Amino acid sequence: MENQNSKKGKMEIAPELLDKMDAYWRATNYLSVGQIYLRDNPLMRQPLKAEHIKPMLLGHWGTTPGQNFIYVHLNRIIKKYDLNMLYVSGPGHGGPALVGSTYLEGTYSEIYPAISQDEEGLRKLFTQFSFPGGIPSHVSPECPGSIHEGGELGYSLSHAFGAAFDNPDLIVSCVVGDGEAETGPLATAWHSNKFLNPVMDGTVLPILHLNGYKIANPTILARIGHTELEQLFLGYGWKPYFIEGDDPMTMHRKMAELLDQVIEEIKTIKENAAQGSATERPQWPMIILKSPKGWTGPKFVDGLPVENHFRSHQVPLPDAASNPEHLKQLEDWFKSYRPEEFFDEQGLLLRELADLAPEGERRMGANPHANGGLLLKDLHMPDFRKYGLDVSLRGKMGNGDTRVLGEFARDIIKLNRSQRNFRIFGPDETLSNRLNSVFEATSRQWEAETMDTDELLEKDGRVVEMLSEHQCEGWLEGYLLTGRHGLFNCYEAFIHIIDSMFNQHAKWLKVTAELPWRRKIASLNILLASHVWRQDHNGFTHQDPGFLDVVMNKKAEIIRVYLPPDANCLLSVMDHCFRSKHYVNVVVAGKHPAPQWLPMEEAVIHCAKGIGIWTWASNDNGTEPDVVMACAGDVPTLETLAAVSILREKLPDLKIRVVNVVDLMKLQTDTAHPHGLTDADFDMLFTKTKPVIFAFHGYPWLVHRLTYNRTNHVNFHVRGYKEEGTITTAFDMTVLNDMDRFHLVQDVLDRLPNLGDEVAYLKQEMQDKLIEHKYYIRKNGLDMPEIRNWKWKN
CATH class of the missing domain: 3.40.50.970 (Thiamin diphosphate (ThDP)-binding fold, Pyr/PP domains)
Incomplete structure (x- = not known):
């Protein structure tokens, strides 16, 4: 129940509702600790024993209670305002929070029926977390409602704005960790508000979660003072609201009142923009939430501070199974949440608390925008x-x-x-x-x-x-x-x-x-x-x-x-x-x-195959080639064809096959890639024994890597970029990297000793051309006319 306080003009939240929200929050915190530690005894109905604890403890506690706190409060405003909302979890390893929250709202069990809403389901939920055959410790693709991988530190706000573009009724709540906020991408992403159209796009609500510490150090934004932090975000163009504390009930009241105010501001911005009464860029609201790292966890372990300290970042009691004192402390930690107040005898969340979550697709774990393929429509494509x-x-x-x-x-x-x-x-x-x-x-x-x-x-x-x-x-x-x-x-x-x-x-x-x-x-x-x-x-x-x-x-x-x-x-x-x-x-x-090489219908066929012999550039039809000239990329193709034209003019009896590669994956075997060629087809193109001179767009070793297990790989000679470059002419770039037509011709001559002495003059001519080129560009500042004006003779 929510009451209007006419004197303050605010929505006051009924104490009973805050009590229920606190119980819901305690439930998600309990589930989060259970995921990190337990493989049995999920409802703590027995004294905690070492065998109830996982043999390897993995996970991150520090950010989790703050994210659980945010999720509970977002649920309330979703229900109150009938909001279409996504939750993007930016802190690196908030997995326990999102898994626990989606479990309590029911979406997790709908997707994974084996993780049922009872004691056995809780046992499975706990055991699977960071466990072989289970789920990762971060907010991963396996988690309902997620569009952001927990390992993507620094990109949460960028993803949130991408989700908001062209989704006018969507609100993307993006929790930004204060460690994450130190990354370059995140620091730049605050400027995304200069691109959001308040009429045609949705809303991004950043919630900067200042819990003070990274893995082993304090965070910058938590240590620069209120005024400087406020000025920073005002300078970014945001309207920052601060909420700070560690007393749960006080924080619940503050957060609930603040979120009501923020949502009303967002509605006003959207309405004014839709009516055309807004003349300036909106100053969108954001929230800066300062709460203790590891909130509600152990305050001290072995005399050292844990809550509100970097020691709460991962597993606060890492040897609970082997240390009786730590085992007792862990049991007390579980019981501090009073699970009997939110789970019934079967392990099901009490109905009065379950009703706090939104229903259907309004649940953040079930929002179809978080499973975008459900909404995907094919593009209308011109021919x-x-x-x-x-x-x-x-x-x-x-x-x-x-x-x-x-x-x-x-x-x-x-x-x-x-x-x-x-x-x-x-x-x-x-x-x-x-x-x-x-x-x-x-x-x-x-x-x-x-x-x-x-x-x-x-x-x-x-x-x-x-x-x-x-x-x-x-x-x-x-x-x-x-x-x-x-x-x-x-x-x-x-x-x-x-x-x-x-x-x-x-x-x-x-x-x-x-x-x-x-x-x-x-x-x-x-x-x-x-x-x-x-x-x-x-x-x-x-x-x-x-x-x-x-x-x-x-x-x-x-x-x-x-x-x-x-x-x-x-x-x-x-x-x-x-x-x-x-x-x-x-x-x-x-x-x-x-230069353009293929008429459209030939191009369509060539691209559909991904690789093929260019018969019009080859002269080996009906016989085995002496050499295969392969190319991948526009400039390598040009230089290959120019080299072929020289060879065909100077050595007309030489049998040359030209193979062009559009789809690089074709070079792999069919067992390594779905597009890969069978060995038989590969051998048909490149032969089993003939030299292959391959001009490649990238670094040469990539072609060797893709073809290392082919029959004829030993005869592959690849030219590509070899980290030689400067400000020069276009053709000189190929010369610097030995991928020009003159080098390619020499490569052919060097690998066909049966040609005998007749190639000596041609090879010398190619070497002379390279020298001539060098002097010409340094004198004239552009490539030689024969390079600039070269044309393929049809």
Whole structure:
């Protein structure tokens, strides 16, 4: 029961309700301690014995009681205001809190019927936690209501904003740990409020949980003082509210009153924006909750402080099974929660307390946005073929492959504007990556101040840009996890900034693919442009194709890497990627004018196969080749074909087979990757005994790694990036890394000793060309005319 206090203008919470909420909180704390310690005696109806305790104690207690406290209070406002709310748990290991809370509200048992709402279910709930064959100690994909993996320290607020985009009635409550708040991504994420449209997007309610300590050190934000902390968040554009204390009932009253005030403010902001009466960017409320780390746990262990100290971070009594004094202290800790006041004889939460939780999909553990595949709708897709380039002459110059893709993406935006389920994210590089045409359909979303001279900014844009790869990746992940589609475009060299974020998302996809109740979500599509071979103008710092190596470490069922050689292939690949589900698709494409090789229908067939012989560039039809010239990537393809043209002119009797690779996974065996070629098919393309000269977009050893167990691997000679670069010409980038046409020709000659002395003059000519090139670019500042004007002879 809640009463209106007319004098104060506040909603006063009835003491009986606060008492019930405190009992509910004690129940979740009890379940949390039980998960860390117990494998038996879940209701403490027997004296606690060593055999009731798990042999290995894992888990994190310190953040848990604060998160339980927040969850209980969010449940109340969900019921009171009929809110559509997600809970994002940012602190690294809050697993006991979220598992316990979703168990009490019933969602856990609905998904996992064996974890029933009785004493036996409690025993299983406790035993499975951080136990072989059980569940992890953090908020993992196995936990209902979760869209954020507990190992993703620093990304919670980014994910929360991604979830809020285009979900106008959704409130994402994001608990930010004060240790997590020290990470770069989280510190930057506070600026996400400059991108949230109060009419078309949802709300993010950050709750900064200041419990004072990390693993073994105090946290910065807990030690800078109230005034400085308040000024920090005012400077970020937030309206911070503080709540501090350690007395449970006082804190319950303060939190309940504060949440009522915050929700009313959020409603007012949304209503004013919808009515058009808001003229400035909203100052969204946030909460700074300061409570003791390890709240309600042991205050001292062996004379040393534990509660409100870093010693409560993990397991406060790590040797309870072998230390009688600690065993007694653990038993007292359990009993301090008075489980008889909230569980009945069967171990079921008392009905008067269970009624505190919301019902159905209003429960945070059952919110469909946390299982985004349930809400996912296919994109309306234009026919990518109509954007294709005319390739009546092979090698005809295009104006940039990503420029063509931009036209395709523009119309995807147009066709899906009413559904509001597609966005492009990028770190201020959408124009630089030549996706210019998308701005014919939309502008960038922007809620901060604007000036008359600004361009392409609006309050409801489909492009979201911030010069932080972390935010772009995190926003997109949150957007995908809640049932939408998107694209992240980035300079190739700087995608490494989000290596760990990609890593965690790939792990999330891997685990959720094995959970039948989790529905598949749209793929994470990463477009890498401004790539290594065309960063000659920016130099060494911008030259790095190594993200491909990182990607290849993940599970084969999840990962796809595409290296389309031209615009038509890029269109075909991206059409596939935008339609796909539950993958990470990494596509590398050039933005500068480049030769086009395949007419659209050939491109479609080639991309569907992922690898194939280019018969029009080969001359071995009907016989076995003398050499296989393989390539993967747009520039490697260009240099390979240029080398082939030299060889065919100078050595017309030489039998050459050209193999182009679009789908990098084709190089693996069919047992290692679903797209992999059988050994028989691989041998058919690359032969069993002939030399293979492979020009590759990335680091050469990746191809060796993918093909190490193939029959002919010993004859593979791979050219790629070998960490040589500077500010130079485009062609010189290939020369510096020995991947140019002149080196490739020499590679062929060196591996065909049967050609005899007739190749001596050709090899010397190639060496002379390299010297000529070196002097020419240093004198003229651009590549030789024969390089700039080279054309494939059809």
